[in-house]
Amino acid sequence: MKTKMMTTVAAGAILASGLSTAAQAEDLTLCWAAWDPANALIELSKDFEEQSGHNMSFEFVPWTSFADRMLNELNSGGQLCDLMIGDSQWIGGGAENGHYVKLNDFFDANGISMDDFIPATVTGYSEWPKNTPNYYALPAFGDVVGWTYRKDWFDRPELKAEFKETYGRDLGVPASLGELKDIAEFFQGRDIDGTTVYGAAIYTERGSEGITMGVTNALYNYGFLYENPDQPYDLDGFVNSAGAVEGLEFYKELYDVGAPPGSSNWYMGENIDAYRSGQVAMQMNFAFIWPGVEADENVGSGKSGYFPNPAGPTGQFAQLGGQGISVVSYSEKQDAALEYIQWFAQPEVQAKWWELGGYSALKAVVEDPSFATSQPYAQTFLDSMAIVKDFWAEPAYADLLIPMQERIHNYVVAGDGTAQDALDGLVRDWVEVFEDEGKL
Amino acid sequence: MTASPITKAAQHTPDGIAKKIRGLSDRSIAWIFVAPTIFLLLAVNIFPLIWTIRLSFTNYRVNRPNKEVEWVGLRNYERILNDPDIWHTMQATAHFLFWTILIQVLIGFALAYLINNKFKGNDLWTTIIVFPMMLSPAVVGNFWTFLYQPQIGLFNYVVTFFTGGDPADFSMIGDVYLAPWAIIIADTWMWTPFVMLICLAGLRSIPDSIYEAAECDRASKWRQFWTITIPMALPFLMLAVLFRGIENFKMFDLVVQLTGGGPGNTTTLTSIDLKREAFEKWRTGYSSAYAVILFVTVFGLASIYVKALNKVKER
Numbered sequence: 001m002k003t004k005m006m007t008t009v010a011a012g013a014i015l016a017s018g019l020s021t022a023a024q025a026e027d028l029t030l031c032w033a034a035w036d037p038a039n040a041l042i043e044l045s046k047d048f049e050e051q052s053g054h055n056m057s058f059e060f061v062p063w064t065s066f067a068d069r070m071l072n073e074l075n076s077g078g079q080l081c082d083l084m085i086g087d088s089q090w091i092g093g094g095a096e097n098g099h100y101v102k103l104n105d106f107f108d109a110n111g112i113s114m115d116d117f118i119p120a121t122v123t124g125y126s127e128w129p130k131n132t133p134n135y136y137a138l139p140a141f142g143d144v145v146g147w148t149y150r151k152d153w154f155d156r157p158e159l160k161a162e163f164k165e166t167y168g169r170d171l172g173v174p175a176s177l178g179e180l181k182d183i184a185e186f187f188q189g190r191d192i193d194g195t196t197v198y199g200a201a202i203y204t205e206r207g208s209e210g211i212t213m214g215v216t217n218a219l220y221n222y223g224f225l226y227e228n229p230d231q232p233y234d235l236d237g238f239v240n241s242a243g244a245v246e247g248l249e250f251y252k253e254l255y256d257v258g259a260p261p262g263s264s265n266w267y268m269g270e271n272i273d274a275y276r277s278g279q280v281a282m283q284m285n286f287a288f289i290w291p292g293v294e295a296d297e298n299v300g301s302g303k304s305g306y307f308p309n310p311a312g313p314t315g316q317f318a319q320l321g322g323q324g325i326s327v328v329s330y331s332e333k334q335d336a337a338l339e340y341i342q343w344f345a346q347p348e349v350q351a352k353w354w355e356l357g358g359y360s361a362l363k364a365v366v367e368d369p370s371f372a373t374s375q376p377y378a379q380t381f382l383d384s385m386a387i388v389k390d391f392w393a394e395p396a397y398a399d400l401l402i403p404m405q406e407r408i409h410n411y412v413v414a415g416d417g418t419a420q421d422a423l424d425g426l427v428r429d430w431v432e433v434f435e436d437e438g439k440l
Numbered sequence: 441m442t443a444s445p446i447t448k449a450a451q452h453t454p455d456g457i458a459k460k461i462r463g464l465s466d467r468s469i470a471w472i473f474v475a476p477t478i479f480l481l482l483a484v485n486i487f488p489l490i491w492t493i494r495l496s497f498t499n500y501r502v503n504r505p506n507k508e509v510e511w512v513g514l515r516n517y518e519r520i521l522n523d524p525d526i527w528h529t530m531q532a533t534a535h536f537l538f539w540t541i542l543i544q545v546l547i548g549f550a551l552a553y554l555i556n557n558k559f560k561g562n563d564l565w566t567t568i569i570v571f572p573m574m575l576s577p578a579v580v581g582n583f584w585t586f587l588y589q590p591q592i593g594l595f596n597y598v599v600t601f602f603t604g605g606d607p608a609d610f611s612m613i614g615d616v617y618l619a620p621w622a623i624i625i626a627d628t629w630m631w632t633p634f635v636m637l638i639c640l641a642g643l644r645s646i647p648d649s650i651y652e653a654a655e656c657d658r659a660s661k662w663r664q665f666w667t668i669t670i671p672m673a674l675p676f677l678m679l680a681v682l683f684r685g686i687e688n689f690k691m692f693d694l695v696v697q698l699t700g701g702g703p704g705n706t707t708t709l710t711s712i713d714l715k716r717e718a719f720e721k722w723r724t725g726y727s728s729a730y731a732v733i734l735f736v737t738v739f740g741l742a743s744i745y746v747k748a749l750n751k752v753k754e755r
Contacts, residue, residue, distance in 0.1 A: 068719075068720075075503060189608075196591070196606070196608055205700075206700055206701070206702050207700050207701075260590070260591065260608075261590040261591075261608050261609070261610070261611045261614060262588070262589060262590040262591070262608075262611035262612075262613065262614040263614065264611070264613065264614035264615075264702055264703040265613075265614075265699070265700050265702050265703070279591055398720075399721065399722075402716075402720055402721055409702065409703075409704065410704040410705060413614075413702060413703040413704055414616050414702070414703045414704020414705070414706060415616070415704075416704050416705075
């Protein structure tokens with residue numbers, strides 16, 4: 001009897017879901033960058049397809065052209081993407097230019113609370129204006145710049161002894177950016193197992209956002225501020241403060257004494273390649289690469305360690321990465337897209353997202369007692385997410401990014417002028433952008 | 441007897457139209473045939489040019505369609521011509537143009553001279569030599585990026601094999617002094633065969649009878665080279681210089697793949713800079729003025745050069 005009843009219920013459920021599917025099945029396109037987590041999302045989304053009956057398509061664009069391609073798509077009101085996992089800095093433009101659907105009512109109606117997510121990710125990925133409860137995205141992928149190091153090299157007795165003799169302290173995870181530079185210098189040009197290795201792979205790329213995402217990890221910790229905390233868009237003396245100049249000089253010195261020769265235009269991919277191929281002792285990179293490092297046969301399985309961006313003279317911060325998922329306002333399938341967000345926000349889906357290599361920003365996942373020990377890099381991820389700062393998220397973010405890329409790259413890599421010149425020039429460029437925007 | 445297709449078409453043409461066509465002059469019919477091409481040329485060449493000139497006097501930004509467009513007169517032109525960064529870019533372009541053309545003409549002509557002599561395997565060598573120019577510039581850029589890698593690149597190993605030292609001691613694309621030469625070497629590798637082919641055509645156009653007459657006059661090979669080969673191949677050499685000059689003035693893909701314009705602005709050529717201004721910074725009015733300046737420069741130089749080329753051909 002019980003079996004018969006279950007069969008009837010199951011048949012009814014299948015029929016009902018089949019009918020609803022037949023009536024509402026949509027082809028949804030999700031746009032994101034082409035990288036490892038995107039493959040994990042394809043895997044994860046199969047559950048959504050199965051449950052909802054909707055068909056998911058994906059448009060993944062390499063990072064170096066991701067912003068160009070997707071911002072053009074949004075600015076032209078294109079209907080390619082129903083769902084967009086856009087970079088954190090796009091949120092201002094997405095909101096003010098009407099590209100993203102405001103999600104407050106949807107969240108309220110479906111019991112999705114932003115209190116359930118890591119606060120930094122809510123501020124960074126979802127809110128516009130910042131620190132106001134206006135949500136245009138659900139935190140989708142928490143990410144932050146951190147460091148990976150060759151634990152197996154750091155543990156070698158002969159290297160430990162030599163380092164101690166040279167620097168008077170143990171070779172280990174650096175407590176400050178100054179110590180990090182010492183370690184990079186120590187490994188620079190060193191012969192390890194018959195191969196010449198180098199100190200640290202850092203971001204120097206000029207074409208998209210690379211060097212900005214790298215240098216800010218030094219600038220923030222030396223006292224750089226984007227603006228006067230008491231007066232928005234007041235830049236002079238904050239962007240180019242004495243501390244900021246010192247931070248920029250530090251980054252150039254790190255590049256000069258500790259980066260591999262020829263690393264003049266490196267970003268995520270080049271850093272990963274240099275590290276995996278055993279060229280460098282440390283690499284700066286976003287946390288998304290850590291699952292791949294652990295799985296790598298050359299540098300994984302305990303050979304690598306992870307640490308958050310070390311402190312500087314005025315504090316300890318790290319550059320925020322990561323993205324929120326938004327519904328594109330030009331989509332004609334907004335209901336189905338919202339359905340996807342509702343599904344994605346579920347704790348069990350978020351838990352599976354972490355298992356597959358996606359960095360969930362849901363507190364229920366990251367605050368679970370087992371989380372910190374679930375992966376060798378999990379604790380570092382948590383520590384790093386607690387110290388994040390982000391680049392401008394203004395609608396004119398692209399206009400603000402380009403001069404920073406130019407000024408910083410030209411000083412750090414090409415040695416043009418001084419750090420003070422570079423940051424003074426940056427202030428002039430940014431003031432011009434804000435004047436054009438009518439904010440000054 | 442079967443009617444030809446033309447006759448059939450004529451038979452099927454409605455009387456009204458047939459009468460009108462019969463009344464047209466040859467000149468009118470010619471205009472009817474040429475009109476679509478003229479219309480297309482106006483639409484895709486002339487109109488955009490005029491529109492660009494118009495935009496160059498405004499502050500228009502294509503990514504801000506709602507912002508009021510102001511007429512700024514010659515301000516964009518003044519800013520460009522007084523911008524030291526743009527002059528640096530012009531210098532980088534001139535450096536690239538001068539050295540690529542010089543080296544490619546020298547090597548290309550030398551190769552053509554060798555290939556022009558009949559020897560076993562001549563055709564095979566010609567095919568092997570022209571192989572690089574069959575590749576996509578983007579592929580060549582990527583390929584040379586790997587060759588120039590200080591740690592794993594073949595280029596550094598070859599250089600240090602002859603000079604000694606560690607291959608990682610220098611970085612072709614990461615060094616502000618070497619990067620301009622890195623792009624020149626890659627471009628030369630790719631496009632010298634093109635120059636060689638043009639020179640080869642020039643050399644093969646010289647009648648053997650002239651050399652035979654010179655032999656009869658007991659002219660040395662050296663004298664034959666300077667008084668017959670070079671003067672008669674000169675129009676072809678000049679043509680090669682013109683083609684390579686125009687091509688390299690707009691060089692973009694190879695350099696972007698290789699250095700991205702860096703380190704710093706060292707290898708930022710005008711076309712790369714213009715693309716950044718127009719499609720990264722979205723300063724449409726400013727970049728239109730920039731494009732007009734470049735257009736006038738190239739057009740002016742090319743016109744002078746073509747006149748000189750025609751004079752040489754007429755000799």
